[in-house]
Amino acid sequence: MSNYFHIVSALCRQIVKEGASNAALTQIERLQEAMKDDNLNKEANLLTRLIKKAHEESSLEPSRVQLSRANILxxxxxxxxxxxxxxxETGAxxxxxFFSDQTSHSVIPVLDDGLEKxxxxxxxxxxxxxxxQKIGVAPALTSLFFGAPGTGKTKLAYYIAKRLNLPLVVARLDGLVSSFLGTSARNITNLFDFASRYQCILLLDEFDAVAKARDDKQEVGEIKRIVNTLLQCLDSRSLNGITIAxxxxxxxxxxxxxxxxxxxIFVPRPNAISRKKILEQYLPPLQINNIExxxxxxxxxxxxxxxLENMSNTLKRHSIIHSKEQDNFIETIKAFLLVSSTDNTNNSRELVLGEEEGLAKALHESSFSQKNLAVLFNKHPSTISRWFAELRNKA
Incomplete structure (x- = not known):
C-alpha cells in the first residue's frame, strides 16, 4: 500500500480541495485508521491533517450553497x-x-401568544x-427548540408533524454516542442519510449530548470529531428536509x-393563562370550583x-383512593406536595405545607378575598377574620 500511497494521497487532497462530502470524508477516515493499524504513521499523519483541514473549512461558516428548490421535502x-x-456494533x-395517524402525541399543546405566533x-x-420557491425565498427548514425540561418541546414537535401530515423520525442523540472510536460520527451520518432519503421531519432530542462546544476542556478529542460531523450533516440536511433539534x-x-x-425558539414555562388552560385539559373528570x-x-x-400534568394525575388518583374521606381541598394539595417535590419548588410550597393562617395571609395579599378564602379553607368567614386579627397582634 505504501508504494502507491502518493497516488491515494493526491486523490484525497483533490477531494478535500473540492469540498469533501460526508461519505467521502468517512472513507478517508477509514483509510487513516487502516494506516495506523499497519503502523504507517507518516501516511496516517498526512491523512489526519487532510481530515482536520476538511473539518475546519466546513465549520467556519454555515453552508452558503443555494437551496435546491426541487429537492425540498x-x-x-x-x-x-x-x-x-x-x-x-450493537444492532440498536x-x-x-412515528406517523401522523398515531394519536398518542396528538394533544394540542398549550402555547402562550408569542410562542404560538x-x-x-x-x-x-x-x-x-x-x-x-416562486420568489426565490428559502423556508426555515432547521429549528432549535430550547428551554427548561418539561416545558413541552417534544410534544410541540409531534404536534407540528401532525399539522404537516409528515412522519417524525425521532432520534435521542445521547443514544447515538458509542464507546467505539469513530462509531458515534458514523451513527450520526447514517441517521441523517436515512432521514434525507424520505419525506419526513427529523427530530433530534437531547441535542446537547453531541453538539457540545468544541473548546470544552472536560471533553475528549472525539467530541470535536462528532460535532464536525454533525455540522456537515446539518448543512446537507438543510437543503432537502425539515430538522427540529x-x-x-x-x-x-x-x-x-x-x-x-x-x-x-425559546419554549418558556407556562404563564398564568396557559397554566389554567393546561389544568383544564388534564384535570377532568376531576371537578374543582373557580376558587380552587x-x-x-x-x-x-x-x-x-x-x-402540571403530573399534579393533575396525582389529584385524580387521590380523589379516587380517598373518596370516602372528608379532606378539604387544601389538605388534598398538601398530600400532593408531600410526595411530589420538584426542582421548581417555590415559596408557595412552604406556605401550603405551613400554618393555614400564614397561607391565608399570603393568598389575601395576592388578591384572594376573605370570602373566597373561607370557601377555599372550608371555614366560616369569621374564622378568617380572626386569623388575620391574630397575625396583626403577633406583628
Whole structure:
C-alpha cells in the first residue's frame, strides 16, 4: 500500500480541495485508521491533517450553497415497514418512526401568544413551499427548540408533524454516542442519510449530548470529531428536509451549531393563562370550583407543563383512593406536595405545607378575598377574620 500511497494521497487532497462530502470524508477516515493499524504513521499523519483541514473549512461558516428548490421535502415515502438504521456494533436502532395517524402525541399543546405566533409562522412557511420557491425565498427548514425540561418541546414537535401530515423520525442523540472510536460520527451520518432519503421531519432530542462546544476542556478529542460531523450533516440536511433539534441546555451548544439553525425558539414555562388552560385539559373528570382553580394557578407559578400534568394525575388518583374521606381541598394539595417535590419548588410550597393562617395571609395579599378564602379553607368567614386579627397582634 505504501508504494502507491502518493497516488491515494493526491486523490484525497483533490477531494478535500473540492469540498469533501460526508461519505467521502468517512472513507478517508477509514483509510487513516487502516494506516495506523499497519503502523504507517507518516501516511496516517498526512491523512489526519487532510481530515482536520476538511473539518475546519466546513465549520467556519454555515453552508452558503443555494437551496435546491426541487429537492425540498423530496424523497421516498416512509411506511410502517421501513426499517430504521441501526448501530453496526450493537444492532440498536438509531431512531424511531412515528406517523401522523398515531394519536398518542396528538394533544394540542398549550402555547402562550408569542410562542404560538412563532410556531404558526414556521408551519405557514412549510405549508407554502411552492409560493416561497416562486420568489426565490428559502423556508426555515432547521429549528432549535430550547428551554427548561418539561416545558413541552417534544410534544410541540409531534404536534407540528401532525399539522404537516409528515412522519417524525425521532432520534435521542445521547443514544447515538458509542464507546467505539469513530462509531458515534458514523451513527450520526447514517441517521441523517436515512432521514434525507424520505419525506419526513427529523427530530433530534437531547441535542446537547453531541453538539457540545468544541473548546470544552472536560471533553475528549472525539467530541470535536462528532460535532464536525454533525455540522456537515446539518448543512446537507438543510437543503432537502425539515430538522427540529431539542435541548434543555442551550448554553452547552457549540456556537457553530447555533448558526446552523434558521429558527431558534425559546419554549418558556407556562404563564398564568396557559397554566389554567393546561389544568383544564388534564384535570377532568376531576371537578374543582373557580376558587380552587385560582389557588392552583397561584401555587404553580414556577411549574412546567409536565409538572402540571403530573399534579393533575396525582389529584385524580387521590380523589379516587380517598373518596370516602372528608379532606378539604387544601389538605388534598398538601398530600400532593408531600410526595411530589420538584426542582421548581417555590415559596408557595412552604406556605401550603405551613400554618393555614400564614397561607391565608399570603393568598389575601395576592388578591384572594376573605370570602373566597373561607370557601377555599372550608371555614366560616369569621374564622378568617380572626386569623388575620391574630397575625396583626403577633406583628
Amino acid at each position: 423530496s424523497g421516498q415515502t416512509l411506511t410502517p415497514n421501513t426499517k430504521p438504521p441501526s448501530d453496526k 436502532p438509531l431512531c424511531e418512526i 412563532a410556531v404558526e409562522g414556521l408551519i405557514s412557511e412549510w405549508n407554502n413551499l411552492p409560493e416561497l 431539542i435541548t434543555n441546555h442551550e448554553t452547552l451548544l457549540d456556537p457553530a451549531v447555533w448558526r446552523r439553525f434558521n429558527a431558534r 382553580m385560582d389557588f392552583l394557578i397561584w401555587m404553580t407559578d414556577t411549574y412546567t407543563g409536565s409538572d
